Amino acid sequence: MITNAYCNGCGAKIQNTDKTKPGYISEKLLNNKTSDELVCQRCFRIKNYSESFPYEVSNQDFMQVIDKIKEEDALIVKIVDIFDFSGSFVPAMKQMTNNNDFLLVGNKVDLLPKNVKHNKILNWLKIMLKTQGFDVLDNILVSAKYGENLDELMRMIYQYKGKRNVYIVGSSNVGKSKLINQILKRYLGAASNIVTESVSPKTTIGMIGFNLLDGTTIYDTPGVINKHQYMHYLSRKSYKLTYPQKEVKPLVFQLNEEQTLFFGGLARLDIISGDTCDMINLVTYFSNRLNIHRTRTDKANRLYKEKLYSLLSPPTSKDEELPRWVFHEFRIRDNKKYDIVFSGLGFVTLRAPFHIRTYAPFVVGVYTRLAII
Ligand code: GDP
Secondary structure: OOOOOEOOOOOOEOEOOOOOOOOEOOHHHHHHOOOOOOOOHHHHHHHHHOOOOOOOOOHHHHHHHHHHHHOOOOEEEEEEEOOOHHHHOOOOHHHHOOOOEEEEEEEOHHHOOOOOOHHHHHHHHHHHHHHOOOOOOEEEEOEOOOOEOHHHHHHHHHHHHOOOOEEEEOEOOOOHHHHHHHHHHHHOOOOOOOOOOOOOOOOOOOOEEEEOOOOOEEEEOOOEOOOOOHHHHOOHHHHHHHOOOOOOEEEEEEEOOOEEEEEOOOEEEEEEEOOOOOOEEEEEEEOOOOOEEEEEHHHHHHHHHHHEOOOEOOOOOHHHOOOOEEEEEEEEOOOOEEEEEEOOOEEEEEEOOEEEEEEEEOOOOEEEEEOOO
16 A cells, blocks of 8 residues: 555545545545555545635745745745736735745736737836836736646746746746646646646645756746735625636626615725716726626715615625725826726726726725726
């Protein structure tokens, strides 16, 4: 019987004593498989039945990984979800890893409309990094799902790593497993998905390393659970309605002053005053399945009280209690076009001058940027 083995899907240590803990496999299977074939029960089910088994992976696991990286001179590939920057960016990572070299990868570019200009997004990413005091060697936008820009990313990795090992890090759900599977299939000759991917976070439990062509190792690491991800408060069904599954499509609204838009029951935007003329053109980019409801601002509070969980949903019930809402006010006086970003939910584009107020759970980052479209 194999004793010191690790799951080839999630990296957890294989055990046959506790079904509720990572790495469980029945004794029968354990006796009949070689260590190269071992996949724990959880990974097997995620892969074959799309079931979800969110084991608690503590941030302690993540800190152990960080401690290991700290001792090494490594190249760190930090993945962020460009649709949820504040939910997926951990600024402290740089100090935590003793200022190792970083490449920044903005993943899920396929969720943005096709006409978006990559250099505008990269410029915005640079500004975000600069304000956080986080410097990187280089950055790139990719779609791990569709393989966009992966050749370029691999070229960058080989260029910057020299003889060093590479660690792929990022919050849960940014697409680390998807990316590493693509790398394995496209560039390292793997036959099928090795690392377990799923729509629920916390999939990668241990650290899994794979040999690169020059003999160094590329590691997939467990995702740090980022409290700024509102998904941790929603049911899986609501999350799937909220977080776009494919390219977000624009919706055009013409709003008057003192009108409000609700984005499900998750966020709200009030027009206090707008451009010089009466109507304000506003374009929303959210999940195509999220209901956007327009009302008068003086009726908005009552509507929210009475229609949360029904007309204004998700959330769909009290069980999905989201953290308290906070408001942000934006008053911009020039005449450029801006995005108001609700991180992880979507964004709204409108031309200044405007004065608006937004409401969203405090875990959702809300900020402006120069329009990317
Ligand atoms: P991890 O927790 O960082 O390892 O993330 P996973 O690789 O398990 O991916 C989390 C979710 O994001 C899954 O539902 C993936 O299908 C999805 N995902 C990953 N990469 C992409 C991408 O490039 N585009 C889109 N649209 N979804 C992605």
